[in-house]
Amino acid sequence: MASNDSDPVIAISCYMQRAQWGVWDTEAALIPGDYVRMVAASGGIPVLLPPHGMTPAILDRVDGLLLAGGADVGAEEYGQDPHEATVSHPFRDSSEMMLLAAARQRSLPVLGICRGMQVVNVADGGTLIQHLPESLGHTDYQPAPGVYGEVTVTTEAGSLAREILGEATIAPCYHHQGIDRLGAGLRATGRSPEGLVETIEPDPAVNQTGDPADGGWLFAVQWHPEHDPDDDRVVRALVQAARRHVTGRGTRRAPN
Incomplete structure (x- = not known):
């Protein structure tokens, strides 16, 4: 480990769901390769946490958490x-809520991507719009099955988003x-x-309390930065925060 x-x-x-490869058609623990490639390209060592068999102690062995x-x-x-x-996966909800709480207790850097941002929001008592096409009148954020849309994002001055992305992306x-x-x-x-x-x-x-339960570095985006290999700023920011976290604590240890 690091x-x-x-x-x-x-x-x-x-994920933990049915998949096909070679001669097999069975349940598998998987994630799109874009996540793994971008974490590795950004200087991190990617490891996958399936939504079964996890305990908070697993986060004593890592330096950052990406909720995919x-x-x-x-x-x-x-x-x-x-x-x-x-369409939900309750077992994944409970697993990721647990992982998020454990990461924040340990002040581990956390990045939420798409669903991951929604997990962060719901974990802190927020709510979601369940079907945007009904409220917005269009499907631009998810044009068709397996087809990505494109969004322009304007950031607030003085925010981590502005620091990572500039005024707009x-x-x-x-x-x-x-x-x-x-x-x-x-x-x-x-x-x-x-x-x-x-x-x-x-x-x-x-x-501003300094309580470890307030968490450390936390950032979440609604889009899919891992899908654009030419723009690694969001994922690289997580890896850099994880590197600072490792340097700051000296050695890996469980929280008191």
């Missing part, structure tokens, strides 16, 4: 009945849900032209 003078280990949450995209967060997690278009997106009410202690620091929340991060006005 040490002070080696590349940081980045844990990536992954995937199925919808279950509506019951934020007190709503599911929309007919909502264009990125690939693929989602039919979005943030409705923000979770406690979070702020929206990037939005689409029609106001949809595209980046969230801790609100410094709220998270």
Whole structure:
């Protein structure tokens, strides 16, 4: 595993579902290769965490957490009945909520991507718009099955989003849900032209206690930065934060 003078280990949450390869057609633990390639290209060591068999202690062995995209967060997690278009994996919800809480207790850097951003928001008491086409009147954020849309994101001055992305960026997106009410202690620091929340991060006005439970570096985006091999800024920011975390603590240890 990583040490002070080696590349940081980045844990990536992954799917557990049916897949096909070679002569096999069975359940598998998997993640699109884009995530793995970009973490590695950004200087991290990628490891996959399946949504079964995990305990908080696994995060004592890594230096950062990437909550990846995937199925919808279950509506019951934020007190709503599911929309007919909502497709969730409850076992993944519970696993990733646990991993997020454990990472924040340890002040591990956390990056949420697409579903991962929604997990972060719901974990802090926020809610989601369950089907954007009904509220927005279009499907631009998820044009067709397996087809990415494109979103322009404008960032807020003084935010981590501005530091990483500059004033604006264009990125690939693929989602039919979005943030409705923000979770406690979070702020929206990037939005689409029609106001949809595209980046969230801790609100410094709220998270000033120094309590490890407030977490360390946390950033989340609604789009899929891993899908654009020419723009690694978001994933590289996670790896750099993980490297700083390793350097700052000296040696890996469990929280008190």
